[in-house]
Amino acid sequence: MAEPVFERLALVGAGLIGSSIARIARARGDIARVVVVNARTEKTLGRIAELGIADVCEIDPVRAVEGADCVVLCAPVGAYASLAAAIGPHLAPGAIITDVGSTKQSVIRDVGPHVPQGVHFVPGHPMAGTEFSGPDAGFSELFEGRWCLLTPPVGTDAAAVQRIKAFWERCGATVSIMDPEHHDRVVAIVSHLPHLIAFTICGTADDLADETRKEVLQFAASGFRDFTRIAASDPVMWRDVFLNNREALLEMLARFTEDAQAMARAVRWGDASYIEDKVMRGRKIRQALIDINQA
Numbered sequence: 001m002a003e004p005v006f007e008r009l010a011l012v013g014a015g016l017i018g019s020s021i022a023r024i025a026r027a028r029g030d031i032a033r034v035v036v037v038n039a040r041t042e043k044t045l046g047r048i049a050e051l052g053i054a055d056v057c058e059i060d061p062v063r064a065v066e067g068a069d070c071v072v073l074c075a076p077v078g079a080y081a082s083l084a085a086a087i088g089p090h091l092a093p094g095a096i097i098t099d100v101g102s103t104k105q106s107v108i109r110d111v112g113p114h115v116p117q118g119v120h121f122v123p124g125h126p127m128a129g130t131e132f133s134g135p136d137a138g139f140s141e142l143f144e145g146r147w148c149l150l151t152p153p154v155g156t157d158a159a160a161v162q163r164i165k166a167f168w169e170r171c172g173a174t175v176s177i178m179d180p181e182h183h184d185r186v187v188a189i190v191s192h193l194p195h196l197i198a199f200t201i202c203g204t205a206d207d208l209a210d211e212t213r214k215e216v217l218q219f220a221a222s223g224f225r226d227f228t229r230i231a232a233s234d235p236v237m238w239r240d241v242f243l244n245n246r247e248a249l250l251e252m253l254a255r256f257t258e259d260a261q262a263m264a265r266a267v268r269w270g271d272a273s274y275i276e277d278k279v280m281r282g283r284k285i286r287q288a289l290i291d292i293n294q295a
């Protein structure tokens with residue numbers, strides 16, 4: 001078996017993503033010799049111990065990162081600044097600090113200043129997840145065949161980037177390196193805006209009269225059902241994502257609103273070919289996505 005990428009891997013946050021990494025690292029011998037999991041509450045800590053997915057469980061993030069050669073922040077992005085301020089001074093010289101947060105410019109802004117000299121910072125974002133959260137939601141196939149985007153600031157140690165790349169590849173992902181600003185615009189359209197739309201449409205349906213609401217749920221066809229799956233996601237995580245990708249999300253929302261207005265106009269004026277064209281375009285995009293995933 002290949003040598004482990006890390007000696008001691010510390011995961012700060014033990015929800016869907018953190019516990020998935022822990023499961024994979026414990027199941028494979030080539031990611032880390034020791035897996036440390038930091039959970040915020042005694043309850044989660046107990047659950048991690050019961051699940052047997054960590055070598056060491058710690059409630060104190062500072063103790064969790066001591067002696068680790070890799071630290072992965074796996075908490076909601078709004079918690080990163082205070083977490084980084086707390087653990088920064090305790091990071092081992094030569095260690096790598098990385099993360100899994102859904103936004104990248106904010107993470108660089110919030111974590112960067114707390115990374116001491118001699119510690120490498122390689123921000124990351126696995127493009128894989130579900131609507132479920134917490135330690136029981138994780139599973140070891142989560143990253144299989146999915147992308148992981150890395151956004152190392154200019155001048156980041158190339159060897160540190162390579163180790164994080166190897167780490168994600170052993171988790172089953174394919175790595176792509178991206179500029180953080182570009183990352184935030186891309187995920188704003190492919191992930192953050194779809195979530196915003198899902199939360200909004202569920203709210204709109206819920207605002208309707210009681211009788212209608214019952215019917216909405218009773219006769220919900222797959223279109224609405226697909227939205228409700230996404231809308232079942234964690235409120236704290238998504239609050240933090242929206243507030244930390246404000247600019248790109250608002251830009252994409254403005255573009256979407258313009259396009260939705262154009263569609264409304266076509267519906268009002270009976271512009272059949274406009275509507276047909278848009279539906280056809282959607283179909284083509286869906287087919288292209290299927291083709292990419294099968295290639």
Ligand SMILES: NC(=O)C1=CN([C@@H]2O[C@H](COP(=O)(O)OP(=O)(O)OC[C@H]3O[C@@H](n4cnc5c(N)ncnc54)[C@H](O)[C@@H]3O)[C@@H](O)[C@H]2O)C=CC1
Pocket residue numbers: 012013014015016017018039040041044074075076077079083100101102103125126127128129130131132133134135137234237241
């Ligand atoms: N859920 C998803 O589908 C994906 C999430 N992400 C990112 O991964 C990160 C973690 O998300 P999930 O694992 O889904 O969330 P989760 O809600 O399942 O787990 C979050 C973990 O962070 C801990 N935590 C919460 N607030 C904290 C604080 N103030 N200080 C320390 N720890 C705290 C929680 O106790 C929990 O263990 C987020 O930054 C999210 O943006 C990235 C890709 C996919």
Ligand SMILES: O=C(O)C(=O)Cc1ccc(O)cc1
Pocket residue numbers: 101102126127128129130131191230
């Ligand atoms: O469950 C879904 O549909 C997702 O879109 C999962 C997801 C959520 C957040 C991310 O930053 C990346 C992936």
